[in-house]
Amino acid sequence: MGSDSLPSKLTSTKPTPIPTNELDDDHDHDDSPSTAALLSFNTDSSSSSEPLSTSNNKPLFIVLILVTCISLSVASAFAYLFFSSRSSSSSSTTTASSATSPSPSESHARPLTKLNRPKVILISSDGFRFGYQFKTPTPNIARLIANGTEAETGLIPVFPSLTFPNHYSIATGLYPAYHGIVNNHFLDPHSGDAFYMGAIDPKWWLGEPLWETVVKNGLNAATYFWPGTQVHKGPWNCPLNFCRHYNSSVPFEDRVDAVLSYFDLPSDEIPDFMTLYFEDPDHQGHKVGADDPQITEAVSRIDRMIGRLISGLEQRGIFDDVTIIMVGDHGMVTTCDKKLIFLDDLAPWINVPDNWVISHTPLLAIMPPSGYSPSDVVAKMNQGLSSGKVENGKYLKVYLKEDLPSRLHYSASDRIPPIIGLLEEGFKVKQKRSKNKECGGSHGYDNEFFSMRSIFIGHGPQFARGRKIPSFENVQIYNLVTFILNIKGAPNNGSASFAKDVLLSAA
Template identity: 70%
Template sequence: MGSGSVLTSTKPTQIPTQEDPPSPSTSLLSFNTDSATDPSNPHHKNTTNSIIFISLVLVTCIALSAASAFAFLFFSSSSPSPSVPPTEISSASLQTTARPLTKLNHSVVLLISSDGFRFGYQFKTPAPNIHRLIANGTEAETGLIPVFPTLTFPNHYSIVTGLYPAYHGIINNHFADPKTGELFTMASHEPKWWLGEPLWETVAKQGLKASTYFWPGSEVHKGSWTCPQRFCMFYNGSVPFDERVDTVLSYFDLPDSEIPVFMTLYFEDPDHQGHKVGPDDPEITEAVAGIDRMIGKLIDGLEQRGVFEDVTIIMVGDHGMVGTCDKKLIFLDDLAPWIDISTEWVQSYTPLLAIRPPPGLAPSAVVAKMNEGLQSGKVQNGKNLKIYLKEELPSRLHYTESDRIPPIIGMVDEGFKVEQKRTNRQECGGAHGYDNAVFSMRTIFIGHGPQFARGRKVPSFENVQIYNLVTSILNIQGAPNNGSVSFPSTDRTLKNELMLQLPKLLQMKEGTRLYGIMMVFDEHRSQEVEVPGLPLLQETLLWTHRT
């Protein structure tokens, strides 16, 4: 599909099927992590030589491939196909395994976002209410994978449309229309920016009620969605979290026919604190504890109304967070001996560098000069920034098919930042927006309710799958989207993926410990080599060998 057509259509990309080789991201959906392999087993301690290490990998292959032979169901029905408008899902297929509703007469899905909730934050401080949802529901055991770029608006809109940013149009938090020069900001509510069909529009189109509390894009009047005053809150960051929870709870005091079937709830924390202090500061633990209190308040309110077990709660984040410091800065002015990068060319600096050179200057020439300078060894931290023509970005990023994406994209390594010129500022904090393959960019997924298995751990998956998940739970017809046709399971085995990597593992030097495998991944990432199953192998080995 031509890039220009993306601005007026929502046609999804070709989605890998069981007959097509899956991308590294979708391959994570294919395996059951409920393995007999016990991560606390003493046989999984750090290996001291490559022979023992390879033996462990082979044992892992056998054990986990046996477990993966049993296909699991993430919820009680299959997701509709993304290549055409999904057909209506049989209610009988849902009712056979779903726990029956006890008080509500219809399903209700409450989608909660905790902005910047990096995977692992839930272990930083006691979070009894979040862990109650985990213990009695389904969790992505190693986190939810955001879309690229790992920024707030692109990811929140991907969650509710099932589309990658190139297809739903929100390709950054701020960007310019290439034809008119008009700027998109986080306060832009014109429908022309917001493509695709978000869940509240899907619900309204079928004559059902939805409510939104501060979700990006929800204020936009589009299609069947008119942002009704009663159920649609315009963003106001000063509204206390308690008030937001109270408002959502009040909807359950309405007559059953008036209760929205789909609701959203948004909290700015812990993203707010993460940008100020990074992911490892006590402020983060305080923020996570605060979010946990809000989840507790919500649970208590639902229990008081007798509907807690009837309501499906899906708790997610939009991205993770990584610490940044001045020593990890890259300055575009340092490229002056090779090429002068005007500030007028730059649409965003960091962590996603986006450049649109003026007419008459070939983007390929700019990319060549920039990379020449960055790899010369004469630019501070230059080797930690790689410049691409957008059509040459790794295909797993799905960040090509839109005219809104500038022709030149720069990707920095984890924790690095790009600025135009040197300053005297001294600043350490946190950032996101990096490659979505970076583990620190992962966030959480927790599902609790009648159609989620209790205590289930599932592999990581991309957030574009959530749209189909919600429409299946609500038993409504969804719009075309990028959600995988094979989600939540396929017939590929973990053994196959691991065996693909053994030749590389065998090249590891004597005495290489587990961190050596991370070097293998870093090497592939730096060379931008597309290796099937590589993220899966990394994730599996980390899971198998953790102590």
Template identity: 55%
Template structure:
């Protein structure tokens, strides 16, 4: 179900420009002009009887004396009360480690864990982390394209896909060999435990593609993830390190339901854009094309852009829920997909963090997953590589150090 890693990936790209944070707009001071009626002159004392004027003066004097006396008594009582009551204004700071000698981060990713899945079924272990930790209140914002590989690489580098180069789940690299290793670290002596570990769950993405985000299979998959989290928490508690470990649970993207009525077939677009089937590596929602030798990729892109200007296609971006296939014979009923614009709420995932450097029961605004890299390096007190995240972001999430 999972794999581990003890290293933080660092990019080999050029130094990217950091993202500038948007300052909150100040509310404009509202003002209103008094509407006065000048039909009558009230400035002359002759317009009122003298006895009325004397009565008003006496009443005003009595009210003023009473207000002064009440104010004096209230001030005296407040001063006396404040001297006997002490308010604890000490700000919350990061908690001391009990067993571990240095900070540890355990980064957990649940593939395709759409924001809201945690409410579909009883998830006591995940909600234990939420109750006693920090959560992005309305979800974690993925990068575009909202696919697995681009988002996982953005999480561990803090870079947008345009900078780290992983722009799809499919790419050609015949020299790459993958080795998945599962290691158990927390049984090692405290001073030998790695400072950074990762754990990956392939669910509920697998089920989401088959049946969509609203099928009972999703609730079963989410319940299974929660059981795995419970097993992890119990294992850390048995070793006496649960409260020492900074657990960060995220997803890489969300999921949206797709049905036949939202299918687009490339064969139907042949009048405007003709793409040989053997050139296509992946279809939906991103079209990945690898022209054979002898064809210029730039020329292919230019030709496609020319076709998009035909007036029949708006901008080349499929709307939420649409999928693309080559032929009409390749049909299925309903399922799920992702990869769409990261502005769609359905593409959001989760951010749940628990540990000595996270406040208990705190909700924070949504943020992009490229910020997680700086969050991890700050916890571990190491210098990270240049990235697209904001250097000041960790201070808005983490508790102040002691």
């Protein structure tokens, strides 16, 4: 790590574990009381108070026998229909239940058939909003879902729901305040140095990412584009042929083929952990929003890449042995000109010049110079925003970072500016009015918004087939991978029991 004071301060901060996302593995039981009697018959001849006349005994006796026989036949028919219906209902309930939970035969992980130890491929499709998979046929993604485990209503990003903070949270299991990548662009308040997305100085990248953990445990890792992988940290030195430097012009097909080629190496040289990254559909989402036909084509393209990967693994006879974890880093929401807020409109209350603003949108981050009280700035900004005189002002609320909702976990780093503004979904902040018109898409909003969710699909020997699990934050993925690889991980914000809740137990 770097020698500046900020990393040493952050690494001494004890991460706050989040509650376990306990899964309810118990099935509903039929607690209805046992059925007593379907129909009641009184066949006791002594119930009659008057003796039968001897002259009418025989005919009456015959009538009674006939009535009794008919009644018993009717009762038997009703009983048969009742129990048949009940049995059918019970059978349907069992079938529905097994569709969302592992069958008895799926209680244990499936053994490897060709590989000698677990292999994990972690795939990120940038900006793959949950629900995109329903926009167009995605047969290959659907195959992973049908034969694997899916977060039923999506994967929850960390805040801010931006690319670099989330990719590094997935890799480290830490919230941005603890791993140090608090935004796509930010300043070190001590040195004044600026972080940008190509920065590879280890001083920025705190925590221990999966590729470092894997190598530290004596295994092999290979990364094909993932934020932070070019950084030399600990035992990880971005080895030639196993660490590709980011280049957006590399065709997606070449990326998939490179990962597949690792499986042609001698068995003891095959990486145990691999990453694979695609820029789509984030690239299209920013240009056209979340609902444009270009998104549909981008999603289809990603599905074709998943199909290419599956086909390559099948040709090598190892598809069922390899664990594939497919995720996205965040979602996407459509934004247009009518949803703009201009900081210059706050001039009657306070002047917020451009050089105070670290980022405008969708995460408003402000660092006033010394001599200005952050609390006074917040008070005056909120006064103007709530006055009804600032266009769309009610859709922005400004906080001191320590007053942000605790669920955001966004206050424990000096790299986070003292003033943070939270926007309502789809709104954007600009410094001043202009005649430029725009309508596209954005992300970075409160991770509570459903539109910010992405996908999680796990397929492999330790994932139950056809299982749906509740949504969870992406800081849990680090522990999931270390559990599958059976290695010791670094301290993180994930739950220690999460992997045991999600994965099948060892055979």
